[in-house]
Structures are given as C-alpha cells and as structure tokens.
Amino acid sequence: MGLKQHNKSSTYMIVLSAVILSLGLVMTYLIHVTVDNLKYDAGLINQSGVVRGSIQRVVKLVLSDSAEPVTGIIMDINFSLERFVSIENGFSHIEVDENVFKGVIGFKKKWQGLEHMLIEYQTMPSPQLRKQIIEESERCWDAADAIVLAVQQANEDKVSGIKLFYVILLFNAASAVFIIWLIVFYVRKILEYEAAYDHLTRVGNRRSYDAAIESEVARCGRYNQLMSLVLFDVDRFKEINDKKGHRIGDDVLVSIARVVSESIRKSDSLYRLGGDEFAIIIPGVDSEGALKLADKIRNQVAGYAFGIEHKVTISLGVAEFYPQTTKDNLYRNADMALYQAKSKGRNCSVVFITDTIK
Numbered sequence: 001m002g003l004k005q006h007n008k009s010s011t012y013m014i015v016l017s018a019v020i021l022s023l024g025l026v027m028t029y030l031i032h033v034t035v036d037n038l039k040y041d042a043g044l045i046n047q048s049g050v051v052r053g054s055i056q057r058v059v060k061l062v063l064s065d066s067a068e069p070v071t072g073i074i075m076d077i078n079f080s081l082e083r084f085v086s087i088e089n090g091f092s093h094i095e096v097d098e099n100v101f102k103g104v105i106g107f108k109k110k111w112q113g114l115e116h117m118l119i120e121y122q123t124m125p126s127p128q129l130r131k132q133i134i135e136e137s138e139r140c141w142d143a144a145d146a147i148v149l150a151v152q153q154a155n156e157d158k159v160s161g162i163k164l165f166y167v168i169l170l171f172n173a174a175s176a177v178f179i180i181w182l183i184v185f186y187v188r189k190i191l192e193y194e195a196a197y198d199h200l201t202r203v204g205n206r207r208s209y210d211a212a213i214e215s216e217v218a219r220c221g222r223y224n225q226l227m228s229l230v231l232f233d234v235d236r237f238k239e240i241n242d243k244k245g246h247r248i249g250d251d252v253l254v255s256i257a258r259v260v261s262e263s264i265r266k267s268d269s270l271y272r273l274g275g276d277e278f279a280i281i282i283p284g285v286d287s288e289g290a291l292k293l294a295d296k297i298r299n300q301v302a303g304y305a306f307g308i309e310h311k312v313t314i315s316l317g318v319a320e321f322y323p324q325t326t327k328d329n330l331y332r333n334a335d336m337a338l339y340q341a342k343s344k345g346r347n348c349s350v351v352f353i354t355d356t357i358k
Helices: 003-063 071-083 098-123 127-161 163-196 206-223 237-244 246-263 287-302 327-343
Strands: 227-234 269-274 277-283 314-320 349-353
Touching: 003 071, 003 098, 003 127, 003 163, 071 098, 098 127, 163 206, 206 227, 206 269, 206 277, 206 327, 227 237, 227 246, 227 287, 227 327, 237 246, 246 269, 246 277, 246 287, 277 287, 287 314, 287 349, 314 327, 327 349
Parallel strands: 314 349
Antiparallel strands: 227 277, 227 314, 269 277
C-alpha cells in the first residue's frame, strides 16, 4: 500500500466524519423543530377540546339562568384562544399549518360573536336571541372539530417528514460502518506498513528483514531448499553526502532502491538495513544464480543516470544458505563477502562459499 492510498483513506474518513457530524446537527435541529411543532399541535388539540367544553358549559349556565358566575369561564376561554393566536406565544418560531391558523382565527371570531350574545342575553333575554346562541354554540363546536381535523391532517404531513430522520440515521450508520471498515482494513494496514517499511526508500526495513530472514532460514532448513542473501551498499556514499548534501544522498538511495526493485523477481525481497546498506533475500536460488543477479544489479546501478557529477556504484556480497546455517551466520558470510568486494576496489560482486571467498 502506497502513500497515495494512505492519504486517500484518510481523506475518506475526514470527509465522512464531517458529513456525519453535519447530518447529526441537521437532524438535531429538525427533531427540535418537529417536537416544538407537535407539542404546539398537541396543546392546540387539547385546548380546543377544553374550550369547546367550556363554551357548552357557559352557554348552558347562561341559558338556564344559573346563579353560578360565568365571568371566570369566559376569561379562561379568551385566554386559551389568545394563547394560540399570539405572536409572542409561538408563531415566530413554530411552523403552524395555514389551515390550522385560519381555523383558530375563525374559531376565535365565532366565540367573540357568541360571547357578545351571551352578555346581551344576561341583560336582555329573548327567545330569538336564545335560539341564536344555541345555533352559534353549535357553530363553535363545529369550528373546534375543524381545528382538530386540520391539526390531525397537518400532523400527518409532519410525521411523514420524520421519515427523513430514518434516511439520515441509515446514512450515518452506513458511513460509520464504512469508517470502521477503513480503520480496520486501511489504518491498520498503514500502521503495519509504517512498521515494516523504510520511510525513505519505501522498501522493507530492518525489522521486516529480521522477520523475513528468520522465516526463510527456518523454511529452507525444514524443506532443504535453496536460498541466498545479497548485501550491498553504496561505494563512497559518505563522499556523496559530504560533497552534495544529505538531500542528494537520500535521492541516490531512493533511486538505487527503485532500480534494484525493478531488477529482482517478485519472489525476491529488498530491505534497507540502515544508512546505505541493503539486503536482498533470494529464495530458491544458489550462490551462482545470486551472483549473476548481483552483477546484473551492479551494472544497472553503474549505468543509471543519477543526475549528479559523481559516479555512483555499489558493491555486493553474496552468501548461500546451507544446512545448519543460522540467520546470523548467513548475514556474517554475506557481510564478509561485501567487505572483500570493497577490498577489491569496489563496484564488484563477491560470493562467499564455505570458508573461501571468490
């Protein structure tokens, strides 16, 4: 996995997290508004029933010439109606259905007309006015029923809008699952990648080399298979750093890692052990075959245009795995061959065979 994939995965998580947060805020606002609206509507239905009952009661008391005072009842009716048509009590921030609002206003007007009739009847009762009061009280009852019906219809529309919450919740849940998937399958891989690969050359690091060589030595010893190890470093690399600077030196290492990676098989593996020292694990190949590969790599590096006024070459040491050879012995043998290559004048490959170096 390369850096671009890492960055891409991180971008996905950041964008999705921002989207989830934004949708969460939007949903919170919608829930708040919907709850306010439904609370208002529920209160309106309740108060409509109370007002309707109070109107029937006050009409009954007035028409029956009861001695019970009706002033308090009338005041309660007026207060309830005023409460639901007052700007200060909600219309500035609560979404009231137009039909509901018109119904409340119409109900209030009918009650005001009925109220005047009741007051007039208390001072000047008459059969005709009594009949008008009864008819108007029925109209008030119908108006209250119309409000309840309008509120119910409005609530059905509002409740249907709640379905949007489920869509948002479903999207958020899917996004959360996707983020978890990214964390498990990408972030974990990033951590594994950073732990196993060299940050500069992006080839295996010393840690991954130690694990790989131990596994290969165990496998080859168990199944009696061939395997070779190649160690190499850059000739006079310190001069490059001192004369050209460490940035140029880093560029040289990156280029060499790329050249070598393109020269070896997919089954082979390249590692940067530290500084300018590299290792190649070559399974299934003896020292003769590994020496040929080493010479191929050496020639390709020597012929590569690094873009600096300094001849860049490498020296390589080759060691073959033999039964009973440990990973430390294998490394020591390849290192001894590399040292011999340096002693021969550099830019050459040397293979270690038992106790003899050729």
